[in-house]
Amino acid sequence: MIAILKIVFGIVCVLVLLGVCPFVIGVLLSKKTSHDLSYNFIYVYMLGLMLLVAVSEVIGVPLTLMKASFSTYVLIYSGVLILLMLLAVLTARQRMAELLKITIQSVKNADRRWGWILLGVFLPILLLEFRTTYVYGDDKVYLAMVNDIVTSNRLYLTNIETGGTDGWVIAKYALSSYWLWIAYLVKISKVHVLILCKTILPFVFVPLGYALQGLLASYLFKGEQRKIWIFMFLVLIFTFFGGFSTYPVTYRFYTWVWQSKAFLAIIAVPFMFLYCSYIYEKGPSFRDYVFLAIMNIAMSSTTLTGTGLAVAMSCVLSMLYAVLYKRLRIVFYTILTCIPSFFIMVFYLKYAAILEKINFYG
Amino acid sequence: MDIVNFLNTTFYRDSSYLVLTVLCLIWILVDSKCSKRGKRMAVYAILCYFGIIWNPIVASYGVVFFGEDMYAYMRIFYLIPLMTILAYGATSFYTHCISPEDERRKKVIYMLLLVCTIMISGKTYGKSMYRDIHNIYKIDQDAYEISNIIMENKGDERPIAWVPKTEDIWYGIRQYEGHIILEGDSNTITDRTELYQAMREHEFEFIVFPKSGKLCAQISEKLFLEVGQTENYIIYKKVES
Numbered sequence: 001m002i003a004i005l006k007i008v009f010g011i012v013c014v015l016v017l018l019g020v021c022p023f024v025i026g027v028l029l030s031k032k033t034s035h036d037l038s039y040n041f042i043y044v045y046m047l048g049l050m051l052l053v054a055v056s057e058v059i060g061v062p063l064t065l066m067k068a069s070f071s072t073y074v075l076i077y078s079g080v081l082i083l084l085m086l087l088a089v090l091t092a093r094q095r096m097a098e099l100l101k102i103t104i105q106s107v108k109n110a111d112r113r114w115g116w117i118l119l120g121v122f123l124p125i126l127l128l129e130f131r132t133t134y135v136y137g138d139d140k141v142y143l144a145m146v147n148d149i150v151t152s153n154r155l156y157l158t159n160i161e162t163g164g165t166d167g168w169v170i171a172k173y174a175l176s177s178y179w180l181w182i183a184y185l186v187k188i189s190k191v192h193v194l195i196l197c198k199t200i201l202p203f204v205f206v207p208l209g210y211a212l213q214g215l216l217a218s219y220l221f222k223g224e225q226r227k228i229w230i231f232m233f234l235v236l237i238f239t240f241f242g243g244f245s246t247y248p249v250t251y252r253f254y255t256w257v258w259q260s261k262a263f264l265a266i267i268a269v270p271f272m273f274l275y276c277s278y279i280y281e282k283g284p285s286f287r288d289y290v291f292l293a294i295m296n297i298a299m300s301s302t303t304l305t306g307t308g309l310a311v312a313m314s315c316v317l318s319m320l321y322a323v324l325y326k327r328l329r330i331v332f333y334t335i336l337t338c339i340p341s342f343f344i345m346v347f348y349l350k351y352a353a354i355l356e357k358i359n360f361y362g
Numbered sequence: 363m364d365i366v367n368f369l370n371t372t373f374y375r376d377s378s379y380l381v382l383t384v385l386c387l388i389w390i391l392v393d394s395k396c397s398k399r400g401k402r403m404a405v406y407a408i409l410c411y412f413g414i415i416w417n418p419i420v421a422s423y424g425v426v427f428f429g430e431d432m433y434a435y436m437r438i439f440y441l442i443p444l445m446t447i448l449a450y451g452a453t454s455f456y457t458h459c460i461s462p463e464d465e466r467r468k469k470v471i472y473m474l475l476l477v478c479t480i481m482i483s484g485k486t487y488g489k490s491m492y493r494d495i496h497n498i499y500k501i502d503q504d505a506y507e508i509s510n511i512i513m514e515n516k517g518d519e520r521p522i523a524w525v526p527k528t529e530d531i532w533y534g535i536r537q538y539e540g541h542i543i544l545e546g547d548s549n550t551i552t553d554r555t556e557l558y559q560a561m562r563e564h565e566f567e568f569i570v571f572p573k574s575g576k577l578c579a580q581i582s583e584k585l586f587l588e589v590g591q592t593e594n595y596i597i598y599k600k601v602e603s
């Protein structure tokens with residue numbers, strides 16, 4: 001009974017951390033824009049989620065290099081989260097209520113055939129609750145790493161093979177805070193990392209991944225409901241039958257949440273694509289560029305691949321729209337937003353030398 | 363060009379998704395009813411394919427950034443919103459051929475043809491990608507029970523154990539119980555001589571052997587006490603001298 005109550009408590013914590021917090025913080029970020037999408041629940045939610053992940057990177061990387069404890073990370077991250085939530089509640093609660101009202105109305109007005117899409121999204125998750133993806137290679141490393149962070153209260157300084165103490169951290173872990181963020185969810189929810197990642201988080205990330213596809217469809221088809229429905233149905237089919245190699249973004253990725261590259265491929269990259277396309281089409285404001293820089297940091301927090309992909313995607317899109325709309329300054333300002341990513345790339349290339357300089361090895 | 367060939371064949375394997383991608387991109391660009399946003403997405407994808415992914419100069423520098431690991435460099439494909447392009451192209455094609463006023467039979471046939479094309483072109487994950495679960499943590503049941511038995515009988519806060527270094531056992535324990543330090547592979551110990559040598563050279567509290575092994579029958583109770591069993595393994599705790 002106590003075990004069940006513990007899991008229920010954990011689920012509630014996850015719902016607050018991954019349900020309420022991103023939405024509330026997203027409302028704070030979106031309130032000053034005049035974009036159509038700023039009244040879309042998923043768009044607002046994603047703004048908040050990207051900021052949460054970016055904040056984790058900004059806090060986590062320096063603390064890792066300072067060999068701080070995990071408790072310090074939890075304390076600082078929680079403090080920032082609470083501050084942002086308070087700010088949002090104090091300054092944007094009217095907009096929050098308005099957005100919730102619009103969302104509830106949209107759900108009420110939705111066609112019945114959307115039930116089939118929801119079935120296609122949730123049924124595989126339910127079936128996979130009674131199976132598990134085959135653990136190999138990196139999977140066991142990342143889950144063990146998160147478990148070690150929570151158990152040892154150290155940031156990465158645990159030998160993943162043995163569980164003993166390590167005196168060093170490789171660059172790809174030190175410069176990407178995704179596993180710290182997952183460890184934070186484990187710590188706050190008090191649910192074991194294996195249960196959180198393999199049982200609970202699929203119910204958050206799989207629907208979110210498909211919701212992002214729906215948001216892209218809404219953007220591409222300009223709100224034509226019939227086409228969006230057909231698109232979503234076909235996305236489900238393409239995803240299920242995309243298992244021809246382990247590299248395409250397919251159903252295995254959707255349930256692979258402990259792999260940061262899965263979060264990158266399913267959530268971060270599609271949203272960045274949409275965000276860049278949208279702001280470049282409308283004509284970006286200063287705030288849009290600031291958030292693009294935040295997106296760069298969020299992408300870097302998943303993996304070092306994310307750092308490169310953020311730069312490549314934003315630069316290619318900016319060049320495309322600069323040529324189409326004859327706004328060459330888009331490219332210049334986009335390059336400026338990539339400064340955080342350039343900084344991380346340089347840090348990665350000079351990692352050993354920097355660690356020596358800061359006397360990381362004591 | 364070797365890098366580009368490798369990337370393409372490893373990513374798409376023997377599927378026809380590349381053919382579908384090309385067809386969708388062409389359709390999006392030529393269909394007058396496709397929105398400008400869709401056409402921009404298609405142009406973006408083409409720029410990424412030819413400018414970055416399939417560009418041998420960019421690829422050769424990109425791989426360096428990934429520590430020369432070409433398999434890690436496969437993530438460059440995330441730049442392409444592949445499923446979005448495929449679904450958008452297929453939707454545009456379907457809505458071009460079928461209008462809302464068409465009869466239901468025609469709609470169903472066209473959709474079935476599309477779905478069958480996708481199914482034939484791709485592949486689902488096989489049974490080997492998913493396994494049955496035996497506990498709420500979704501790890502090997504032996505690993506789960508070994509961890510619990512060690513933690514129930516531990517003396518130190520962080521017990522040191524020698525366990526079989528198999529993927530299921532070793533890494534199952536590592537993922538489940540972070541307090542246990544796994545110092546050695548008990549599969550390397552095949553007789554008493556090797557066991558005594560391990561005891562002299564290493565400090566450990568627990569050792570786990572498969573039930574099917576001959577060593578279990580040879581272990582002296584003066585040295586090791588059996589503290590638990592799983593379906594396939596026996597867990598021993600070193601007796602304090």
